[in-house]
Amino acid sequence: MKIVTRFAPSPTGALHVGAARTAIFNWLFSASLGGDFLLRIEDTDRARSEERFERQIIESLEWLGLKWQGEVVRQSERLDAYGQLAERLIDEQKAYRCYVTAEELGRRREEAKRRGEVFRYRREWSQLGAAPGKPYAVRLSVSPGEKIHVEDLVRGGIVFDSSEIEDFVILKADGFPTYNFAAAVDDARMEISHVIRGDDHIINAPRQILIAEALGFGKPKLAHVSMILGADGKKLSKRHGAESVTEYRLRGYLPEAVLNYLVRLGWSFGDQEIFTTEELVEKFSLKGIGKSASVFDSQKFLWLNGRYLRDLPEERISEGAIPLIAQRGLPEPPPERLRKIVSQMRERSETLNGIVDQSLYFFTDDFEYDEKAAQKFLVEQNGEIFELLAEELSRIEDFSHDNIHGGFERVMERTGLGLGKIAQPARVALTGSTKSAGIFDVVEILGRDAVALRLARAIDFIRSRNA
């Protein structure tokens, strides 16, 4: 059997981390068995679907490196096919037209609620013919008293009683299919072999099975994965902080870390925590998916991101930082300079944004002095030190780490001061604060011109203060 999986997001919001995990599982499952992974946009809820969300979801999937085969399938472009199949079911008396309006149904629902009863459609149209010219929905006839077996690859066999399922709508009055109809039709048409999705869809499984059986279509194998919970045990949502892949990207998370963190929510391979993508493809199987809910731990996620930030090649980190630098309106540094910044700062940060935040002084000469630092270090006697330092550094031909060190040593000799007494004021002059990368590294990365400019600026600052 050819393995074909699909990710079928509804474009009603950004790509939620839970949905991203579903996409990752489907992608990995097919990749691990040499199958295909398809993308289907389920945009049949006209009121809630938006194109910008579709774009955002696609961008997030691309960012995560989840490649799908073939064209994106859009359900809104296939209305004729659903309509024809619904007609066929009507002809075969497996479905019927129902003329009860949405308002009337709403009224009945309210009424049932008032009486404390479960609302059930009364099936009155199942025996009546067409009422020409009036809008109608199409409902599937569900014969009561039958057992529907769902063989779930994660949870085992689940049996549903068809008496619990009303004659549900498959085609709405506006000609759009319902989710269950479109999903069952497309899973068959796209020859999906396995559906992996959140267990909030278990209740849809018997409905989709009934539809496939009525149409005489094949049925995919199902695997329902447990929810992701927040630390408080409630379903993961906005209250728990960032919830979309886009937000994590903007916060400076790396796609490798996001992929690794999400795959481990609900799937395990022994107690291994860190996986390369190749390892995941090699090791992933449905057997590793647990039955219990997993808990989203933002601290651990951040920690994992920090690990990736330190372990991935410097070029990869630089590449990830560039859009975040641009986002702040800062000029993109030359590649070699950026690589040096990354190499210095990645030990001190957990995210790409952390790197950029702590490196602002590398990107612009136009930074503010931290007030306390200026008060303490940009004082008269240090003005002289800055002059000596500028002089010694300007003499260096090859502006290397060691030569810069030598320059500082000569200032130490000429002033009789220890390194700290020179390095700390210099740090404030060059970076605006008392915390930065190592002073020789800062000087090397900034380069001769920026260092000269910043020392001169600090000297001016001291003079104007004294004046």
Ligand code: GLU
């Ligand atoms: N559009 C559905 C969702 O986003 C897909 C469910 C499924 O995978 O069948 O939840």
